[in-house]
Amino acid sequence: MSAHLVVGIDVGTTKVCTIVGEVRADDIFVVGVGIEPSHGMKKGVVTDLSALAASISASVHQAERASGFEINRAFVSLAGGQIAPRNSRGAVGLVGNRGVREEDVDKAIENARMIAIPHNREVLHVIPRSYALDGVHTVRSPIGMHGFRLEVEVHIITAPATVVANLEQALRASLIEPDRFILNPLASGDAVLTDEEREMGVVVIDIGGGTTDLAVFIEGSVWHSAVIPIGGDLITSDLTHWMRVPFDVAETVKLQYGHARQKSIGPLETFAVQTFGADGPDEFSRADIAMVIEARTAEIFEKVLEEIKHSGYDGLLRAGAVVTGGCAQLPGIRDLASDVLGMPVRLAKPERLTGMADVLRSPAFSTSVGLLRLGLQMESAAPLNVNGNGTPNIKLGKWLGGLFRGLLPDEET
Ligand SMILES: Nc1ncnc2c1ncn2[C@@H]1O[C@H](COP(=O)(O)OP(=O)(O)OP(=O)(O)O)[C@@H](O)[C@H]1O
Ligand SMILES: [Mg+2]
CATH class of the missing domain: 3.30.420.40 (ATPase, nucleotide binding domain)
Known part of the structure; x- marks a missing residue:
């Protein structure tokens, strides 16, 4: 028997919160929560690897016991350590008189992403903000529309590679493979706005x-x-x-x-x-x-x-x-x-919750809940079965699609 699960781990400075959600129809049903005090993190960055790994393990084990599922991958929150946002543009020529396809959009976004990013920084998010076809702003999605040149404006968020690597190491020490790091305020925004x-x-x-x-x-x-x-x-x-x-x-x-x-x-x-x-x-x-x-x-x-x-x-x-x-x-x-x-x-606090979620109805858990929701919206959130044989990391292109949909509520696809 396998269940379609999505797991979020909010590694905060005060607490680590693991939530196991089961995807039922279009909703997430919370089937397990693990909340433990956090040690080894200051101002959003890892200061003591083994202390943090112990905090993560304790939170994960608690969520495992509550849900009855083994957890070995999750969407993980990240903040602190000189997160740098910047906006960029990318463009792609459209050959022939055909409507814009998904691969055109992907290519334009990829071009926008190619802006000089120092080798010591890691790209966390590439979020499309708006599109223009032949210089004219389009509605939410340009897919299917005709034109010669597609432009996209994106918001890119990067973090120092060392900050990401340290958090990754603490997770791996707790036998957790991070599917994707999600910047705290994006997750919180998803949960409360x-x-x-x-x-x-x-x-x-x-x-x-x-x-x-x-x-x-x-x-x-x-x-x-x-x-x-x-x-x-x-x-x-x-x-x-x-x-x-x-x-x-x-x-x-x-x-x-x-x-x-x-x-x-x-x-x-x-x-x-x-x-x-x-x-x-x-x-x-x-x-x-x-x-x-x-x-x-x-x-x-x-x-x-x-x-x-x-x-x-x-x-x-x-x-x-x-x-x-x-x-x-x-x-x-x-x-x-x-x-x-x-x-x-x-x-605000997270409101739209089903399942064993009473404890999460507090503003302290906005990021934790948002991680789960954004995770689900990421199309490629591959099902994790009971034995934990989930598929490996998510491909960037697929993930973009997921976040894109998540952040544009009225998008018609
Ligand atoms: N009733 C309250 N009045 C004032 N402050 C409170 C109250 N309840 C919690 N806090 C404060 O909220 C903070 C913890 O918030 P939260 O749980 O969102 O942090 P975190 O997610 O672990 O940390 P971070 O996101 O910064 O890494 C603590 O400073 C705590 O003192
Ligand atoms: Mg927090």
């Missing part, structure tokens, strides 16, 4: 423990992406310095008393915590804690705004921003984000 938002122009912002990942979607496709190497850990670390307490105490304080808006906290709200070197517990004002958190959180959104402005698409985000990731649970964050970014903000 609506088709309308993507069409109108939106930025998805995933604030995790070590990184803040963002992607700009306009006219249904990805136009810009970035990874900023700060997140919730830095907020906690500020509290450790300010309160003089260990990291785990500061983390508990943040989760229990934290707020991103000092003005929302009354001056008399206090709590007591044991600090370094003190005889008894010290008393803290919640408003002071909120002040520290607000300052750092505002800085994160200022950096996000800088990145959006730098992309040049700041005037095109008519649907505003969608904030997700573990830090989206910080009270007051929506108000602060809206103030700093100067646009409407929605907080």
Whole structure:
């Protein structure tokens, strides 16, 4: 008996989350989840191979036990380590008066991809943004249309080869063959954005423990992406310095008393915590804690705004921003984000889920869930059977088709 499975492993700075999904008709049914604390990763890059491999193994084994399937390949999230996005164009001549074929599109995209990419970088994604036939912009897909010259504009995302290789090694040490690395914000965007938002122009912002990942979607496709190497850990670390307490105490304080808006906290709200070197517990004002958190959180959104402005698409985000990731649970964050970014903000978590998925209905799991969904949309997500005899790596061309469809919701094929 074999099942059509798709597996996603979100290797985060705070947690590793493995999800096993069974493909039933057009839906993914979650049949197993494994969530374990992550060790050996900082700001989205591997810092301790064996610690990370142990975290991945623990998460995978948990998902195996829950699902009853053996896992040996997966779609894996990636962020951090100088991810570099750039836009490029490619063109192809069309011989004879015939409609554009899929292979013409593939060739134009391949030409766009040929732009100089340093040998020490690896291409993660090549995403078509728009097409033109004989200089005239076409609708979503040019397939079947007539013309002499097809042009494509693509968004290319690269990562340092060493960053990819280290993560690959940690996975292989856990006996996992990565099918494909998927940039965090693309996965998060897939899990939480609506088709309308993507069409109108939106930025998805995933604030995790070590990184803040963002992607700009306009006219249904990805136009810009970035990874900023700060997140919730830095907020906690500020509290450790300010309160003089260990990291785990500061983390508990943040989760229990934290707020991103000092003005929302009354001056008399206090709590007591044991600090370094003190005889008894010290008393803290919640408003002071909120002040520290607000300052750092505002800085994160200022950096996000800088990145959006730098992309040049700041005037095109008519649907505003969608904030997700573990830090989206910080009270007051929506108000602060809206103030700093100067646009409407929605907080989001994965919604469209079936199966054993209750635990995943939190903003911390947007990337994890998105990996599975994007993975499924990748046409070549070869079925993995019970014994794990899945076919090897996915071919680039096929994969492009998959992602292309995934990111252009209204495409007619
Ligand atoms: N209720 C809460 N209030 C404030 N912060 C929270 C809350 N819940 C979780 N967080 C923060 O969210 C962060 C973890 O988020 P998440 O699980 O998305 O990270 P990750 O995916 O492991 O990391 P990354 O994506 O950066 O590699 C931590 O900094 C944690 O303190
Ligand atoms: Mg994350």
